Ligand code: NA
């Protein structure tokens with residue numbers, strides 16, 4: 025029987041819990057396939073930079089990726105609308121339901137196939153939490169807040185609420201928050217942020233989060249995918265679905281641990297009231313429409329998710 | 340007088356160098372706007388990176404024309420002339436390997452970025468990939484020519 | 498061919514080609530290309546251009562040209578000369594006084610920048626010619642600048658600690674606090690070394706005779722030479738610690754400050770700026786293209802399984818926990834002779850970080866150990882970035898081999914500091930609490 029030994033690079037940093045979960049996924053695939061498909065997990069940046077990851081999969085330097093739509097933005101804004109529809113969801117399982125049963129995976133596969141790759145599945149790490157130096161109790165408090173917001177959508181939404189998006193690069197966020205160059209930042213989930221010690225320089229955190237829920241993905245070079253026998257294709261697909269569950273449940277547990285001990289570490293959690301969440305989502309949906317105008321594929325992805333969000337009563 | 344290739348390399352570097360100063364001035368402008376007026380821009384950081392990066396890429400050609408690239412001379416200075424000539428040829432060969440790999444491997448993504456005018460999709464949405472990717476490939480190609488020109492300029496005896 | 502053999506061949510090729518006198522910029526790059534061609538074939542070549550693109554599209558690099566411009570302006574406007582004249586006279590009978598003051602200036606500058614290249618180049622342009630002029634021992638002067646300049650990432654802010662923190666999910670603030678003790682220990686060791694050497698042999702750091710003939714008024718007049726450069730330093734430090742500018746933006750503020758200095762002295766001319774900008778272009782060309790080749794090599798080595806190789810080295814070692822940490826430090830040290838620190842971090846941390854946590858060591862302590870080891874990697878030949886940075890700005894008669902020879906005693910001091918931190922973690926952790 026033919027065996028396949030593949031290399032996937034992830035976006036996650038070498039020592040993060042996310043990297044550990046990605047490695048577990050690779051181990052699972054090897055076990056489930058009886059060693060016929062092995063995947064070597066490569067940490068973020070070890071072969072190519074995050075922005076060049078997708079190109080490396082497309083050209084076949086890497087067999088696949090645990091990447092993200094936001095990093096393919098330059099090719100088509102549709103990748104971003106699939107990877108993180110800013111402000112849309114409250115929990116990962118809602119988007120997972122759209123992906124599995126609401127037409128999501130068909131659209132994702134169409135989009136990625138047009139660029140020489142196969143979209144195996146999406147993986148969530150949870151709602152991101154905003155660390156801030158000032159209390160932000162609702163949309164009104166966003167006015168004048170200097171917040172690092174690299175993604176186009178989040179900074180557009182922030183601007184509409186009178187905030188001041190700053191585009192400081194990742195490596196300078198911590199010192200900039202510490203010194204007050206920034207009031208707040210877009211980063212990871214609550215536990216990812218406290219792992220890096222953000223609570224020491226920003227004593228407030230918006231939790232549970234609402235502004236962004238980026239999905240990472242498992243995407244494979246199209247020729248490599250086509251070369252797999254059907255049973256291995258199915259094993260990889262199901263393993264990816266379980267990877268998605270594993271990632272957000274384990275991070276949810278980490279987040280809740282932090283939430284329990286927030287007071288002890290001098291961190292004040294701010295839970296936005298429903299009406300502010302709705303106001304944020306309404307403004308966000310205007311921004312999605314604006315961005316979707318750029319590409320027919322983005323239009324389809326935004327429309328499909330908007331329909332689904334209406335169906336489950338979020339808008 | 341210098342040959343056209345060397346003149347091109349030198350002039351391009353000299354004309355692009357002031358972009359460093361532009362990067363400084365807009366960075367100071369950003370600091371003032373943000374600190375004094377609470378009005379940060381969405382374009383300064385990205386433009387600073389773009390301007391500096393474009394200079395970084397082209398600076399390799401500029402330094403090559405001036406033959407400023409660093410090497411260890413402890414052994415080569417003591418070698419007899421034929422051996423030194425061999426090292427010079429090896430140097431050209433390895434330079435070709437590296438630079439042609441950039442050109443050969445990079446041109447398809449560079450062309451994709453240029454022809455589709457890839458932008459960053461940030462709030463500023465600058466065409467950074469569309470400019471930098473082709474610039475890297477073109478600079479490497481120019482460096483190939485410049486190496487050959489340098490070799491002729493120095494004569495076969497070096 | 499297995500990865501161990503490939504690793505040895507790559508290392509040997511790099512050392513051999515460097516020693517033969519191939520331009521460094523083409524050594525690492527061509528080794529990367531040949532390796533990827535032999536292992537993956539031509540289809541993997543896009544990796545090279547891709548690595549270069551990620552390297553240049555990086556905000557942290559922006560401060561490199563800015564430091565070079567700052568130095569170029571201060572030097573050409575005569576500010577550097579005045580500064581060193583004042584330092585020389587005021588150090589009086591203190592042997593090696595100017596080198597000691599340069600080291601202290603290096604520590605202060607390290608608090609202004611998170612990178613190494615800019616600081617070494619600034620010191621190399623401002624301090625090196627002045628120390629040569631004052632008849633300081635060449636090797637002592639060169640070593641002072643390279644070792645002192647490398648402190649840029651040992652004293653916070655530090656890009657090495659930030660990248661380690663992000664890679665290992667460790668608090669960046671704790672890393673910054675923890676690095677202060679070891680950073681100051683390193684600086685103290687350097688200062689003590691300079692002082693002892695000059696005390697034993699006064700010719701290494703000649704004292705000024707001018708001071709005796711000058712009246713106090715004249716001496717005070719000389720202090721004016723200090724005002725402008727200290728003003729620039731205060732501007733940069735103030736903008737960072739006052740929350741006005743980010744660390745990279747502060748470099749731009751520094752350039753503006755240097756331009757103001759030049760203007761105060763009526764030296765801010767178009768000719769000066771043109772000369773400074775061209776010099777900046779030239780220096781970036783020699784230094785940054787070197788990092789392109791190094792970055793290509795990192796990607797290639799990651800692709801062919803470098804991390805797996807490190808994992809193999811670590812597997813089943815019959816050692817005590819501290820013994821395992823020492824093996825890790827040895828691996829970082831050896832990789833540091835031929836590879837850029839960022840590559841070492843990417844290759845080794847997926848293996849090291851989980852292991853450090855499993856063994857129950859404090860990852861903050863380990864991060865500072867790694868950062869100290871990176872100090873050695875900056876200086877150690879043949880791939881010693883500190884030497885390359887200095888060479889790019891030093892007078893032409895300063896050769897790479899002279900620079901590397903000058904660094905040896907400072908590398909020994911770095912190893913001493915590494916040993917102290919290894920066996921006495923409170924040096925780093927007492928501030929963290
Ligand atoms: Na520093």
Ligand code: NA
Pocket residue numbers: 833834835836873874875876877878879880881882
């Ligand atoms: Na080294």
